[in-house]
Structures are given as structure tokens and as C-alpha cells.
Amino acid sequence: MSGKISEEVEVKVSITEAWEVYSTLKLAMILQSELPHLYGVDILEGDGGVGTIIKVTPRPGVSVKPAFKERFTKIDHEKRVKEIEIIEGGYLDMGCTSYRITLEFMEKENEESSCILRVTVEYEANEDASFVTIKPLMNTLKFVNQYLQNNKI
Numbered sequence: 001m002s003g004k005i006s007e008e009v010e011v012k013v014s015i016t017e018a019w020e021v022y023s024t025l026k027l028a029m030i031l032q033s034e035l036p037h038l039y040g041v042d043i044l045e046g047d048g049g050v051g052t053i054i055k056v057t058p059r060p061g062v063s064v065k066p067a068f069k070e071r072f073t074k075i076d077h078e079k080r081v082k083e084i085e086i087i088e089g090g091y092l093d094m095g096c097t098s099y100r101i102t103l104e105f106m107e108k109e110n111e112e113s114s115c116i117l118r119v120t121v122e123y124e125a126n127e128d129a130s131f132v133t134i135k136p137l138m139n140t141l142k143f144v145n146q147y148l149q150n151n152k153i
Helices: 015-022 026-034 090-094 135-150
Strands: 002-011 038-045 053-058 068-076 081-089 096-108 111-125
Touching: 002 135, 015 026, 015 096, 015 111, 015 135, 026 038, 026 135, 068 090, 081 090, 090 096, 111 135
Parallel strands: none
Antiparallel strands: 002 111, 038 053, 053 068, 068 081, 081 096, 096 111
């Protein structure tokens, strides 16, 4: 079984400011310091570019999703697209055989102070896989977007 889920959210900072955070390790630092449901966001390998591996560990008792490792597989600064693949744990422990996230930033017409973030999750799963949802990811990204709006990075 395969699936694709996509959703768009407005980011109320310029596309340049948003991309500066989402395309680098600044995103991991914000998640580590600001999200109470995460126990750890650890950079295991890399400097934030393609090939970087991050381990995300939810706080015990707060999330049903297990810890996971993700690898940055594409960062296109010209098109403002970042692809992330879960390589261990998380949804892979819940029956998925692959799980990829694409973050795509688009300019908002006639508005320099905000942009659109399209989030797409593509996955392959066993028939007995647990339900795959984009909701926790979108909640996290909405939090980061609010953080960016309230704090100059």
C-alpha cells in the first residue's frame, strides 16, 4: 500500500527568512529548545546539508510515535525544496517501509512578508501498518511558523 498526503500552510515571514531556517540546522535547534514534547533532537552526522542525519526522540509518555532518524536527501536552494527521508524508527517501526517528507516554499502573490509552505508526505506501508497521518508534522510546523513570526532569527 502506498500513499501521498499533502497540505499547505501560510508562513507569516518572508520566504527568505523561512527558507533560512527550514533549509539549515536552525530548524533542529528551534525544535530542541522550544518543543516540550521532544526529549532530544540530535545531529548525528553532517552539517545541515544533504546527507545530514538527525535523531528525534519524543519525551516518554507524550508521543506514541517511537524515536526516529531522518536523513536530508535533497536541499534545492534555487527552488526552495527540502526532502527528508525517515531511515530508522518512527513510522518505519509502525509498518511503513518508506516515509519521505517534502517541504516546498512558494512565494505568496503580492506579499513579501509571508509565503506558502507545501508539505507532502509519501509513504509505502505494509497492509497491517498503523494509520499514517500528517497532523503531528503539521502541528510542529505551525508551531515553528508561529515561533518565526514572534522571534527574529
